[in-house]
Amino acid sequence: MILYLTGEQLRIDDIRTFLHQEGIVDITEDALERVQASRATVERIIANKETIYGITTGFGLFSDVLIDAEKYNELQVNLIRSHACGIGEPFSQDVALVMMILRLNTLLKGHSGATIDLIRQLQYFINKRIIPVIPQQGSLGASGDLAPLSHLALALIGEGEVYYQGQVLDSLDVLNGLGRAPIALQAKEGLALINGTQAMTAQGVITLIEAESLGYQAEWIAALTHQALRGITDAYHPAIHKVRNFPEQTAVARRMLDWLEGSKLTTKQGELRVQDPYTLRCIPQIHGASFQVFNYVREKLECEMNAANDNPLIFDDGDERLVISGGNFHGQPVAFALDFLKIGMSELGNVSERRLERLVNPQLNGGLPAFLSPEPGLQSGAMIMQYVAASLVSENKTLAHPASVDSIPSSANQEDHVSMGTIGARHGYQILENVRRVLAIEAIIALQAVELRGLDGLSPKTRAQYDKLREIVPSITEDRQFHKDITHVANYLQKVSYQD
Template sequence: MNLSLTGEQLTIEQIREFLADKGTVEISTDALERVKASRKIVERIINEQETIYGITTGFGLFSDVLIEETQYNQLQVNLIRSHACGVGTPFSQDVALVMMVLRLNTMLKGHSGVTTDLVEQLVFFINERIIPVIPGQGSLGASGDLAPLSHLALALIGEGRVYYKGTEQNSEDVLKQLNRQPHQLQAKEGLALINGTQAMTAQGVINYIEAESIAYQAEWIASLTHQALNGITDAYNENVHIVRNSEDQTAVAARMLDWLEGSGHTTRQGQVRVQDAYSLRCIPQIHGASFQVFRHVKEVLEKEMNAANDNPLIFDQGDETLVISGGNFHGQPVAFALDYLKLGISELANVSERRIERLVNPQLNGELPAFLSPEPGLQSGAMIMQYAAASLVSENKTLAHPASVDSIPSSANQEDHVSMGTIGSRHGYMMLENTRNVLAIECIIALQAVELKGADRLSPKTKEKFEEYRTFVPAITEDRQFHKDIKEVSDYLKKVAYKG
């Protein structure tokens, strides 16, 4: 896939396709002209020695310190070196790659004042898949994602570490291999690279892609459970959901009926019981609410992906130009959305674990063996898989605490309120991985349960899923190391996220 960047219309779906297809980026002609025009304004500021934050002055508390004209470029290099204070496990390579794409897209809006050389360096890194090693911790989510983006910038100037062709190397060494020069930072460019929300937004985009996918996967997994427990389909009747005025709830109900169409295991109300437990009966309400969350988060993320969020911002208004110090780097809107996303992810795991309990509990599972054990007593079967799911759900509850309610002043109280949005993005991904593992456990147990009930009576659509997953998840005929099954199913569910 060839992704044409304009600074205006980038979507999450385009990012998903770009990652899935190992695509390349190109710059639209209009966007490149905007970059050139904004750079001319920076050069005029330099020539006229105007007092403009981050171009002719220091940063943060040092914003009133004027810099000598001969040191403007060194100021930018010093900024990157001093701000590269990230620690901890690096962001995934996909997140770091998306970070570069988003930072480039912001520059193309024509408000950042960077050179075309910097734009071309970013394009080169993206298309050659030279991925900066970016530690995941250290950002406050205001004044931009300063520490993470500084590590990105270090790679561009040949001073950082990168992943290239499967190994971690020095950026300078990789550039030499490719006969490419490190970028020489010009006035304003260091600040333009790091004053932005691209770390939290990039991780948020990955969170969204995988969360939406796992929510769809949760429906057919729940449909297997529904059939194993002889669930009642009446609760999914569209009349029930239309009167709730929730398009997401109604859509989930319709998809559940579609998954269950033609099943010999489902029942009608009063046939076996009058009502199912909430974890079956309320799947449209619970899953639908998560989709509602995801729709809102997508809207926020796509606005931010196409936003000018560095500082200062440059505006060419024809007869005059404006260079304004503002606060678009503050991540609060994204931070709120990413914390909200965590709630939608969490509940998919919560309700899945309750369905798992119904499958393994002999008092609830409709005469299936306790823990679906092939030899109850001698063999434990799925007993501890439910323990693992319960542990993951409990961990999610602690991670769901909103990062955005916290703030610690920085830069000697010049930056006295911050968003902590990048923490929320990282915790969200941890929750997503936990949730995917919970659903993998439900999948393994539901496969076993429907096999015991009779896979030949499954609905045609879920029978296809049964046969697909049985190719790598064998039936439980004796106790084995189930952690291997859980990982294999979880990895498979993750891979599906990028297939559309």
């Protein structure tokens, strides 16, 4: 698969396909022409000895310090070295790879003054899967993701560490082995690489891709629980959802009916009870609202994926040339979206935990054994799995606190308001992993519950899911180390991608 980058049309589905098919990137000719035009503007600035931030001056509080012409290139390398002070565990290789794609795409808009050599170096790293090791912590999410993107840039100049062919190696050693030279940064290029929101945006893209898939998986897991509890299908009738006006809610109701079609375990209102509890009856409303969040976040991320978020920005239409210092590197729009994403994901976990509680609680599960134990009293069964789920959703409530409501001034108060969007992005992925484990627990417990209720009654589609999961996790015939089951099912949910 070839992903053509234009600077204008990159979509999240493109990234999903690129990662799934292990694609390569190529660049359109018109994008390269824009890059060359913006670079020519930088060269004219240098030739005319103009005072332009980050090209002929220092950075941040040093923006009033003029730099000697012979040191313009040294200034850019010093910028990368000094700013590469991220700490903590590295971003995943997928996130780092997407970070490079997003950075390349924004340079191709032609407002950053990059050279063609830098463009080709980024393309080479992406296509050869030379992936920078980028620590997760250290970004304030304004002035760009400075620390993470500096680690990305270090690899390009042969001074950082990279993942390559399953190993962590020095970038220079990898480049030497491939017969490829490290890039020599020119004036403006260090700044062009690190002013931007690509760390928070890349992590947000990966989280959203997995969150959307998990949202669809939550439906067949909920359908198993619905059948184990002899749930009422009337609540999913399309007439109810049509009059609410939310398309995401209507879509969830439609999919739930599809999962449950042909089931002998479901009921109609008035057969066993008049109404189900909210955790069954309101699945379309609750899950649908999370999909509303996902759609909002997708829109904002795709705006940013195709944005010029460098500083200063270069505008040259042939008749007029402008080089303007602004603040497109400020991560506030992305930070808000990623904080919203955390809430949408957290609620999928919250409702899942309440459903699985009903499965194990003998006062609520309609005659199933307490904790689905094979020998109540001697065997604890699923008792502590519910504890674990409760712990995870409680942790998510802390992680879902918006990072974007905080700000700490930096650069001697020159950069006096920041977004903290990268913190929100990191916490969002932690929430996603917690929710995936909660849904794995619900799946394990629901498998056991429908066994006890009678497998012959399952709908055909959920029976197929049951059979797949039973290849991963066996029936509970006696107590065992359930943490292994949770891990195996969570890994399955991550590996298998679902889309509507």
